Amino acid sequence: MSISLAWGPLPAWAEPLRFVVDTSVSLPYAKFEKGELKSGLSHQLGLDLAKRLGREAVFVPVARKRITAALERGQADLICGYASAWLPGPFQWSQPVAQHFELLITRADMPPPQRLEDLAGQAIGTIAGFRYVTLERQLGLKFSRDDGPDAEALLRRLAAKRVAHAIVSRSYLDYQRQVLGFDLALHPPLLLEKTDLRCALSLKSALPLKQLDEALQAMHKDGSLHIQH
Template sequence: MRHILAGLLLCATHSLAAQPVLRFSVAESWSMPLIRLEGDQPVEGILYDLMQAAAREAGVRPEYHVMARLRLQQAMEGGDIDVRCYVATQWLIDRPGDYIWSVPLIHQRDLLVSHPGDPPRLNPEQVPAQAIGTVLGYSYPSLDSLFSAGRLRREDSRNQQLALQKLRAGRYQYAVSNQLSLNWFNRQLPPEQRLRPQKVLEEQTLGCMVRSDPGVPTQALLRALVRLKESGEIERILQRYASPDASAGVVSGSGQ
């Protein structure tokens, strides 16, 4: 019996080693519900579940490379990563020609967020001159003119959760947050203490970019992402990390 089990284990190990490896990028600035890191490796979160599911569906072994968000473009241009997920076309300074876009996977909204008791403001232009909570390396096109004019000043945090924690602690009056992170942050607070979404600043459709190279199973992964989208698996992953009242308090507005 022990010989049989040893043989099965050997076969499973050989099969895993024979799978092609895909190098997925992970931005240090991601926090829950997008991803949680332990020992410089992802262990849970929306993007971790998505990348794990895509790798299984495509029959590849994922390898995660954690790096600063500002290094992602350089890593793509140097061919140091094979897959970059959670990215929008407008976030790229230059689009590397040797990467292929996946189907749209996640719709995201970036919100202007304030303390729970603050009165609503119709536009960021109505915010008095002050510092505003932002994330290092993130771009906010709808606020660029206000930053350039000195009306608003960026106060960067290492990730989105820290930016929201500073807002709640009173370090500044407003911050910018994606809706997924805001819902996750608010789920642990009683309703009267939850941070308040004031305005939709941007809306983006996010997907993955896969390196087009003979040594990379590019089409296998792209087809896997299509199947995950069409089967509803991505929506199930999103719901797994959604709070019961995730839609409560969401303001309306137009994106870019």
């Protein structure tokens, strides 16, 4: 004889906290092995935040273009490290978790742009599915994107002289130079935008925004949340 111990759905506090992770990002943000997130800043933030909330972290890899749909359908609770301008949708947004410094980098063998208007019509290495609000606003239809699948592809295109410019985050460029030895000669980067990054919370998540913000605030105070992008 068997006895069922299923008493209905687990209370929200006992259920895993499901984090969407963008599959187009790479270290220092995320390292995937056989399709699973194994390490990186996104991984550590998820583990720390879930622990603070008394939950287990579960990571849900999702292609960038499908992130909005995944959150709207309740396939995950939240994604952290995004800005509302990048991710339109009916989400609740947390307090800031980090700052993102978006840089335009230019090969040293090419003339550096003196102003954004100098980039009109020039091919710029970009990541497919990602929005670049500053250049969209300044250049409009003259913003010429050359999309790659991820930031690593953009640096390869620069090195191969397929493009003269690319857009990367400051922390990604620092990681490539300091850890992986990327040594392509570049002009001093041009800061395009500084943006507060937050967590987008699905309306179908049982986690209250107030509880999320309280956990993030506590992490700020004890120094466990100090990520810059």
